[in-house]
Amino acid sequence: MKLERTKVLIVGAGPGGYVCAIRCGQMGLDTLVVEAKALGGTCLNVGCIPSKALIHAANEFHKICDAPAGPLGISTSGANIDLLRTVAWKDGIIRKLTDGVGGLLKKANVRTIQGHASMIDGKTVEIATEAEVLRITCDNLVIATGSRPSELPNLPFGGRVISSTQALELTERPEHLVIVGGGYIGLEIGTAFAKLGSKVTIIEAEDRILPRYDAELSKPVAARLSKLGVAVHTNVKAKRQSEDGLIIETANGERNIPCDKILVVVGRQPVLDTPGLEALGLDMQGRYLKIDSKCETSMRGVYAVGDVTGEPMLAHRAMAQGQLVAGLLAGQNASWDKRSIPAVCFTDPEVVSVGLSPQSAPGTKVSVFPLSGNGRSMTLERSDGFVRFVTNVENELVLGIQAVGAGISELAGQFSLAIEMGATLTDIAATIHAHPTLGESVQEAALKGLGHALHA
Incomplete structure (x- = not known):
């Protein structure tokens, strides 16, 4: 087993992890970041960036299709979209950005390792790569392992039931897409597919869409969904799959909605199943790692940033926490203040x-x-x-x-x-x-x- 030592070891190279690593490197700290999948994490690879690419393509397609009905005097002879090419374009953007993150880490003299981490203790991590197993000791450990889509016990992912990650990889638009969850992820993806020509139905257990925002903010969104032909059912629960779709429970009893895809977007859960992490005995706050105003966990020298630390699960929050931790490790005095997170x-x-x-x-x-x-x-x-x-x-x-x-x-x-x-x-x-x-x-x-x- 190869042994190495570093000043700062960061587990996870999503927005929080890679930003923390770059800033540490810029300030002269010997830094190593380990990532099991791709640099950039959920946001860059299967979240923020690909979803906005899909939204942009859908908007452009919808403008062309909708132009003859508008007042601008524009006429078209018809339009079509090759979703396979759209996905290839989206994937090209992701590759450029992930390559860019790698280049920035290298420029900051940060070492990167692709592999699976296992926690030995608060100062030691084993990393299994394709070629070997490394044991890394560090002065400071930063946990930035992010989050994953939450499953429903009665609608596990597989077959017709897909997550947001899989929805952004579709190369053919569904004829009828049913979305379980009327939060921002479901509405973003649902609106995009409605503009691409899919029939879209949204199922929300609360009494309105975007329940985390006040009603005045959600009203214009609801009105636009109606104009786009999206069916929205509130105060309704998704029960189970049927042979040809989804069974929902309404005030008047159960009802079947035929569809070819069921997108479940009912939130995200922190990724805290890294081997050995539970044995560290870090204090928890609900299902998240508990941190103080300096993003330090209950174990001295062990920090956490991003989605593993709780709501709001936003990339820019993770980035800000990553910069804060890097500054602290370089001797700066700062504390976390989240009053102005958009x-x-x-x-x-x-x-x-x-x-x-x-x-x-x-x-x-x-x-x-x-x-x-x-x-x-x-x-x-x-x-x-x-x-x-x-x-x-x-x-x-x-x-x-x-x-x-x-x-x-x-x-x-x-x-x-x-x-x-x-x-x-x-x-x-x-x-x-x-x-x-x-x-x-x-x-x-x-x-x-x-x-x-x-x-x-």
């Missing part, structure tokens, strides 16, 4: 939420500007949605910003910056925004909160 649903229209919502901050001031008053939205033929501020009544401090609208995700950084910098309504209202842009709606929402909106 959450984005790449639905149609898109949804962004940063900071506090009106429901989570009673007694605050709420100001809303509709995108129907924004010139840029009108030229894009998509004026459904709004921008909303939640502010402190006494000092105008911005506590939260939410928005729903086509292309609104590109404003998420501005929203986060406003909260991170402690902006007030006056700060935002007094900032000149370019015309005509979607960003003007942010300024208008702030002006409205001050009582003198110009276009509403």
Whole structure:
């Protein structure tokens, strides 16, 4: 068995792991990262990036198909999509990005090993590669093993029942796709396949889609789904497969929905089955590893970042935690503050939420500007949605910003910056925004909160 030593050993090369590794390397720390599958983790390989590629292809196809029915005077003689080529294009993007991550790790002098890790103790990890078994000792261990799709006991993955990973690998569009779960993953994929021509049905156990967001944010999304022909059933439970589809339980009893694919997207679970990890006896918080404000677990010198540490399971949260840990290991003094983490649903229209919502901050001031008053939205033929501020009544401090609208995700950084910098309504209202842009709606929402909106 080959023995090696390193200052920092990172298990998992997803967004949290590889960002932590790059930053450690940049600061001169001897760093090694081990990954069992592909660099980039879930987000780059089977999550964020491939899903957005599919969404883009679906949007472009839908524009062509829908153009003759619109008011722009565009006519087409018909359109078709070769999903096999689309998937090949998507896979090409993934290869470029994974190669890029490898190049960045190499540039930062980080050693990478592809293999399966087993924890011996908090300072020692064995790595089984195709060629050999390595035993690595380290001063600091970072656990960044990510998450995987959750299964339903009555609908295990296999055959007709697929996960989000498998949905993004389909080379033929399903004639009828039933989606169990009305959260953001199910709606993103469902909307894409509806635009590609599939019949789509969404099953949600709660009383509305996007149950983690407030009803005002989900209304425009629900309206768009209806326009696209997507059937949405709420307060309904998926029971079991039938010979030709899915049995659901409604208030009026059981019903069969014939379909050729059942996509189950009911959340994700942390990957904590690395051999030897349980024996470390790390404190847990529910099903996640418990960490402190410095992302350190209950064992000194053992850190955890990303999805294994809990909600929100977002790549940018993992990246921020990875950078924090790297800084701490290099001697910096920092602690975790997650007040301004943006959450984005790449639905149609898109949804962004940063900071506090009106429901989570009673007694605050709420100001809303509709995108129907924004010139840029009108030229894009998509004026459904709004921008909303939640502010402190006494000092105008911005506590939260939410928005729903086509292309609104590109404003998420501005929203986060406003909260991170402690902006007030006056700060935002007094900032000149370019015309005509979607960003003007942010300024208008702030002006409205001050009582003198110009276009509403």
